[in-house]
Amino acid sequence: MEKTKYSLATRELKKHKKSLSNPRLKILEYLCYYRDHPTAEQMYVDLHKELPTLSKTTIYNTLHALAELGLVKILNFEENKARYDIITEEHGHFKCQTCGGIFDFQVEQKLIPKGELLGYKIMERNLYFKGICKKCL
Amino acid sequence: MEKTKYSLATRELKKHKKSLSNPRLKILEYLCYYRDHPTAEQMYVDLHKELPTLSKTTIYNTLHALAELGLVKILNFEENKARYDIITEEHGHFKCQTCGGIFDFQVEQKLIPKGELLGYKIMERNLYFKGICKKCL
DNA sequence: GAATAAAATTGTAATCATTACAAATTTTCT
DNA sequence: AGAAAATTTGTAATGATTACAATTTTATTC
Numbered sequence: 001m002e003k004t005k006y007s008l009a010t011r012e013l014k015k016h017k018k019s020l021s022n023p024r025l026k027i028l029e030y031l032c033y034y035r036d037h038p039t040a041e042q043m044y045v046d047l048h049k050e051l052p053t054l055s056k057t058t059i060y061n062t063l064h065a066l067a068e069l070g071l072v073k074i075l076n077f078e079e080n081k082a083r084y085d086i087i088t089e090e091h092g093h094f095k096c097q098t099c100g101g102i103f104d105f106q107v108e109q110k111l112i113p114k115g116e117l118l119g120y121k122i123m124e125r126n127l128y129f130k131g132i133c134k135k136c137l
Numbered sequence: 138m139e140k141t142k143y144s145l146a147t148r149e150l151k152k153h154k155k156s157l158s159n160p161r162l163k164i165l166e167y168l169c170y171y172r173d174h175p176t177a178e179q180m181y182v183d184l185h186k187e188l189p190t191l192s193k194t195t196i197y198n199t200l201h202a203l204a205e206l207g208l209v210k211i212l213n214f215e216e217n218k219a220r221y222d223i224i225t226e227e228h229g230h231f232k233c234q235t236c237g238g239i240f241d242f243q244v245e246q247k248l249i250p251k252g253e254l255l256g257y258k259i260m261e262r263n264l265y266f267k268g269i270c271k272k273c274l
Numbered sequence: 275g276a277a278t279a280a281a282a283t284t285g286t287a288a289t290c291a292t293t294a295c296a297a298a299t300t301t302t303c304t
Numbered sequence: 305a306g307a308a309a310a311t312t313t314g315t316a317a318t319g320a321t322t323a324c325a326a327t328t329t330t331a332t333t334c
Contacts, residue, residue, distance in 0.1 A: 105253035124267035
């Protein structure tokens with residue numbers, strides 16, 4: 001597990017008077033360890049094994065709370081379900097249409113658009129590619 | 138209404154042995170005229186007035202068929218519902234969090250990612266910004 | 275440390291966009 | 305016109321997410 005993000009997150013939670021409850025810690029642990037942009041359902045199925053009382057609503061609540069604090073990014077590029085990312089630094093996502101895997105990639109420069117958005121306040125940038133990954137080709 | 142796209146689309150439909158039925162033409166007309174990235178629901182409500190027999194399933198069927206032919210792009214960046222775009226050339230979308238409007242913008246160069254995606258086949262690029270538009274600021 | 279207040283969690287039911295599907299209608303072909 | 309194929313329609317199902325009230329856990333006060 002990546003220690004840095006985890007301890008940053010717990011510190012941030014305490015700072016905002018949020019308790020470090022077992023569900024929250026387990027969800028954070030999961031996000032820090034499995035960095036494969038899981039869905040809420042995936043987290044539920046996996047975490048339910050070691051924490052049988054955990055409910056789906058708690059997963060959603062916690063993820064929203066973490067997103068509120070800027071500790072998690074909610075990815076909305078799939079047709080029906082959201083994915084959750086503990087890496088909040090700006091980066092792109094590539095989805096392989098064959099294996100379904102989602103890969104991160106860095107972007108050259110700060111995506112600056114042409115004139116149209118002059119005077120617009122840009123608060124969030126999302127870059128999402130689709131195609132076939134090296135392994136599947 | 139933008140004639141070019143519309144006639145291109147009808148030509149393309151004929152080429153693929155798809156009938157130019159009334160629902161299809163009306164949906165195309167709508168997309169060409171209202172280029173504000175409507176949801177299926179919006180199209181249903183509006184088109185239902187002049188074509189009362191039109192069903193939602195037909196809207197979905199038609200939009201998928203048009204997407205299949207590359208005449209419509211399905212935009213999946215909102216949390217819960219899809220939006221549909223008749224402009225299929227590569228461009229970015231900006232969503233204003235205040236008024237909810239969605240604005241197109243051009244991108245400087247062909248979004249080329251750093252090394253990570255070397256050897257990956259990129260088939261679709263999506264760029265989506267969020268913030269506050271000039272008018273709302 | 276026990277009592278109380280506040281926060282968090284849980285399970286169930288509701289919501290809402292989208293899809294499945296079978297019947298009815300329209301279009302195309304002969 | 306008549307048969308076959310394609311399209312449309314309405315209703316019911318699906319599935320992710322949210323609403324909500326009851327219960328449990330955590331924090332606070334004495």
